[in-house]
Amino acid sequence: MDRFVIKKPKKANTSVSVVNTVPEHVAAKSAEEDISVGSDQCSLHSENVPIDDVVCSSVLQASSLDEAEDVIFFSSEQSSYSKPSDIQTDEPEPMCSSSECQAAGHDQTEDLTYFSSGLSSQSTSYSKKQSNIAADDPVCSIPQNRFERQNRVARGPYQPKLSMFPRTKIGNKERNFQSDWYGKYRWLEYSPAKDAAFCFYCRCFSSNDATQKGHADPAFIEKGFRNWHRANECFKTHQQSKSHMLSTSAWSSFSEGKHIDVLLDESKKVYLSKKEEERCKNRNLMKRLIDIVRCLGTGGRPFRGHNEKADSHERGLFLNIVKLLEKYDPVMQRHLQESPRNATYLSNRIQNDLIMALHNIVQQKIVSAINGKMISIIADDTADCGHHEQMSVVVRYFNNEQQSPVEHFVSIQRLLKVDAQSIFDQINNVLEIIKTDWSSVISVCFDGASTMSGCTAGVQMKCKEKNHEILYVHCYAHCLNLVLVDACTSSRQNRTVFDFFGIIQTLYAFMEGSPVRHAVMEKISQEVGTQLKTLKSLSNTRWACRAEAVAAVKENFSVILQALNEIIESSRLADAKIKARGLICELNSFKFIFALHMMHPILQMVVKVSKTLQASNLNLLTAMTVVKSLRNSLVSMRSETDYFQSIFHDCEKKCAENNIAIPPVRKRKPSVLLDEAAAQSQYHYETKEEQERITSFYPLLDSLITGIDQRFEQESCDIVTAVGKLLNLEIPKGDIQILANKFKVSVDELEAEAKLLREYDGPTPKGCTTNTIKEWLDWFKESD
Numbered sequence: 001m002d003r004f005v006i007k008k009p010k011k012a013n014t015s016v017s018v019v020n021t022v023p024e025h026v027a028a029k030s031a032e033e034d035i036s037v038g039s040d041q042c043s044l045h046s047e048n049v050p051i052d053d054v055v056c057s058s059v060l061q062a063s064s065l066d067e068a069e070d071v072i073f074f075s076s077e078q079s080s081y082s083k084p085s086d087i088q089t090d091e092p093e094p095m096c097s098s099s100e101c102q103a104a105g106h107d108q109t110e111d112l113t114y115f116s117s118g119l120s121s122q123s124t125s126y127s128k129k130q131s132n133i134a135a136d137d138p139v140c141s142i143p144q145n146r147f148e149r150q151n152r153v154a155r156g157p158y159q160p161k162l163s164m165f166p167r168t169k170i171g172n173k174e175r176n177f178q179s180d181w182y183g184k185y186r187w188l189e190y191s192p193a194k195d196a197a198f199c200f201y202c203r204c205f206s207s208n209d210a211t212q213k214g215h216a217d218p219a220f221i222e223k224g225f226r227n228w229h230r231a232n233e234c235f236k237t238h239q240q241s242k243s244h245m246l247s248t249s250a251w252s253s254f255s256e257g258k259h260i261d262v263l264l265d266e267s268k269k270v271y272l273s274k275k276e277e278e279r280c281k282n283r284n285l286m287k288r289l290i291d292i293v294r295c296l297g298t299g300g301r302p303f304r305g306h307n308e309k310a311d312s313h314e315r316g317l318f319l320n321i322v323k324l325l326e327k328y329d330p331v332m333q334r335h336l337q338e339s340p341r342n343a344t345y346l347s348n349r350i351q352n353d354l355i356m357a358l359h360n361i362v363q364q365k366i367v368s369a370i371n372g373k374m375i376s377i378i379a380d381d382t383a384d385c386g387h388h389e390q391m392s393v394v395v396r397y398f399n400n401e402q403q404s405p406v407e408h409f410v411s412i413q414r415l416l417k418v419d420a421q422s423i424f425d426q427i428n429n430v431l432e433i434i435k436t437d438w439s440s441v442i443s444v445c446f447d448g449a450s451t452m453s454g455c456t457a458g459v460q461m462k463c464k465e466k467n468h469e470i471l472y473v474h475c476y477a478h479c480l481n482l483v484l485v486d487a488c489t490s491s492r493q494n495r496t497v498f499d500f501f502g503i504i505q506t507l508y509a510f511m512e513g514s515p516v517r518h519a520v521m522e523k524i525s526q527e528v529g530t531q532l533k534t535l536k537s538l539s540n541t542r543w544a545c546r547a548e549a550v551a552a553v554k555e556n557f558s559v560i561l562q563a564l565n566e567i568i569e570s571s572r573l574a575d576a577k578i579k580a581r582g583l584i585c586e587l588n589s590f591k592f593i594f595a596l597h598m599m600h601p602i603l604q605m606v607v608k609v610s611k612t613l614q615a616s617n618l619n620l621l622t623a624m625t626v627v628k629s630l631r632n633s634l635v636s637m638r639s640e641t642d643y644f645q646s647i648f649h650d651c652e653k654k655c656a657e658n659n660i661a662i663p664p665v666r667k668r669k670p671s672v673l674l675d676e677a678a679a680q681s682q683y684h685y686e687t688k689e690e691q692e693r694i695t696s697f698y699p700l701l702d703s704l705i706t707g708i709d710q711r712f713e714q715e716s717c718d719i720v721t722a723v724g725k726l727l728n729l730e731i732p733k734g735d736i737q738i739l740a741n742k743f744k745v746s747v748d749e750l751e752a753e754a755k756l757l758r759e760y761d762g763p764t765p766k767g768c769t770t771n772t773i774k775e776w777l778d779w780f781k782e783s784d
Contacts, residue, residue, distance in 0.1 A: 157189035157200030175228035196224025438466035483707030500595035
């Protein structure tokens with residue numbers, strides 16, 4: 001049983017440090033012990049050193065009773081410390097509580113009693129047990145004595161090179177310490193007693209800087225590192241740690257023997273310098289990663305792959321570009337080789353963070369650009385490939401620097417419902433994102449669906465409830481497409497045009513539905529030396545599809561006929577032969593040839609106007625001018641007989657080239673049920689040209705002209721038209737009234753000012769565009 005005698009300390013709850021100084025021929029470990037005595041307990045904290053030997057060593061070196069009166073002695077009749085291996089493991093700290101002391105029959109107020117017998121024998125026994133451990137072994141603490149500490153630091157890290165290091169089984173393999181690591185890491189030292197690696201610099205100086213508390217790695221200071229399968233990775237991580245860099249700086253300064261103030265100052269400078277170097281290295285790396293994200297984001301490319309493992313060929317574009325840069329860029333190469341596995345900055349979370357960071361920057365610039373400006377909102381929704389209804393929102397405003405309108409895509413919102421209130425709520429959220437209220441919105445642009453354009457409960461009406469001055473503009477390009485769709489799909493108004501587009505769609509489905517049939521068409525195109533233009537499908541939502549489909553058939557007409565004939569001869573499918581014969585019959589008809597030559601020039605004009613209306617820098621004045629220009633052209637085509645004559649002449653020429661007969665005009669016999677006057681009043685066509693002009697050409701033009709008048713009859717059109725007339729100073733009384741009501745000005749004052757400017761002798765701006773508006777504003781500034 002342990003026995004002990006306690007001398008009551010001078011002051012309760014005090015802490016005394018005991019240094020175990022052992023002669024050099026005894027390779028014992030120095031220890032620093034904290035002994036705390038309280039009213040209800042006393043405890044001894046040591047680091048892997050037997051209690052009895054610490055007490056003996058301390059008492060032997062005490063010169064007087066005063067030096068030893070605050071020391072608590074523990075002794076045992078038989079010491080439990082018998083094997084040197086006890087030092088190699090981390091044992092729990094021995095504790096002595098006050099209850100145990102009282103149970104042994106001793107009171108804390110007893111006088112200090114020296115155990116003269118057995119002290120020297122116990123110390124000698126401990127020294128013998130430790131004689132097989134080298135004095136510089138990392139298991140031995142660094143001496144606290146100034147001169148001994150300086151000598152130990154001067155000797156450097158303990159790096160024994162054994163013929164064979166102990167092997168440890170890790171997983172299915174046996175691994176051991178490698179002496180080659182000494183050359184890579186100067187600070188590395190090895191303890192044969194514990195078969196573990198330590199950091200010499202951190203063992204010597206890690207406790208000198210209070211800022212390192214909680215940052216130093218105990219595996220390289222106290223416990224020892226033994227994970228040999230991760231040695232290089234962990235060594236690099238430790239070498240780049242803040243604690244190690246400070247310890248290295250302190251070791252360098254200590255070796256030079258500089259003053260403490262100089263050491264602290266230089267240590268701080270070295271640390272800041274290394275920190276700045278590390279920061280610059282990280283910034284150079286992030287610049288490359290950000291550029292990769294910008295490149296992929298600008299092109300709308302996917303970032304990730306199906307399998308992002310190192311040996312996979314489907315890692316995704318982001319990781320593939322990083323791998324490519326690694327071959328030629330030393331910064332990326334050094335980062336991927338030296339950085340820890342948990343700090344490569346290549347994970348999907350880092351990619352998303354970079355994307356969001358760029359998104360936030362762009363969004364901030366957009367918000368800054370539109371701050372305080374009047375804006376227009378353009379919104380449209382569609383379903384994506386994941387069957388989610390997505391609404392894109394674009395903001396349009398006038399850029400003072402560019403002196404032109406500018407459009408910015410600001411957000412895409414998922415719609416869980418497609419009712420007017422849900423759509424309006426999402427638009428309202430976008431305004432909150434860009435930090436704009438409804439008072440800054442002057443117009444909204446949607447499609448013509450009742451949900452969007454409804455005057456009672458549509459989105460446009462909900463927007464006007466927030467700001468009654470908002471104008472609703474039905475997308476002009478969408479309006480024009482609806483006009484064309486109505487004219488081409490009405491069988492009652494124009495049977496020729498309706499059947500023509502039916503044949504176009506059937507031809508596309510037959511030729512492009514089979515790779516074999518498409519290959520036949522490609523082969524014939526190469527044989528005749530013409531460039532094949534791919535056939536296009538018709539769609540009500542693709543605005544240019546009809547013009548492209550008609551142009552493809554017109555340019556490849558002879559190639560298509562030859563391909564159909566070859567398919568009839570070579571195909572083994574009965575239905576394919578029958579469809580090919582039917583298509584040849586329809587294509588070789590005068591009705592199809594006439595419709596082809598009639599529709600092609602009209603569709604080319606419409607598609608040109610449609611593309612102009614889709615321009616991002618377009619303004620309402622120009623849009624109205626372009627639409628009116630198209631309408632005037634259609635009216636001119638209808639009134640000029642020469643235009644139709646040229647179309648019919650080209651049709652006759654094409655029929656002659658393909659041996660297609662032009663059917664004669666059938667004269668209808670009057671019905672026997674009609675009287676003679678009614679029968680004589682029926683009109684009979686004299687020529688085929690006259691018949692087609694009246695039954696096909698005129699109805700097509702009339703349908704387009706009427707559609708333009710109806711679709712473009714909007715509230716905004718009246719205002720835009722009135723502004724255009726005002727710019728030319730030729731505005732009637734009705735248009736003045738429209739502008740006066742909209743902009744809250746006096747009708748008489750506006751009319752008088754327009755009249756005075758019209759009679760002005762000096763030069764005044766002329767025109768009907770937004771540039772004219774700017775010219776008028778500049779002119780008024782100069783006049784003032």
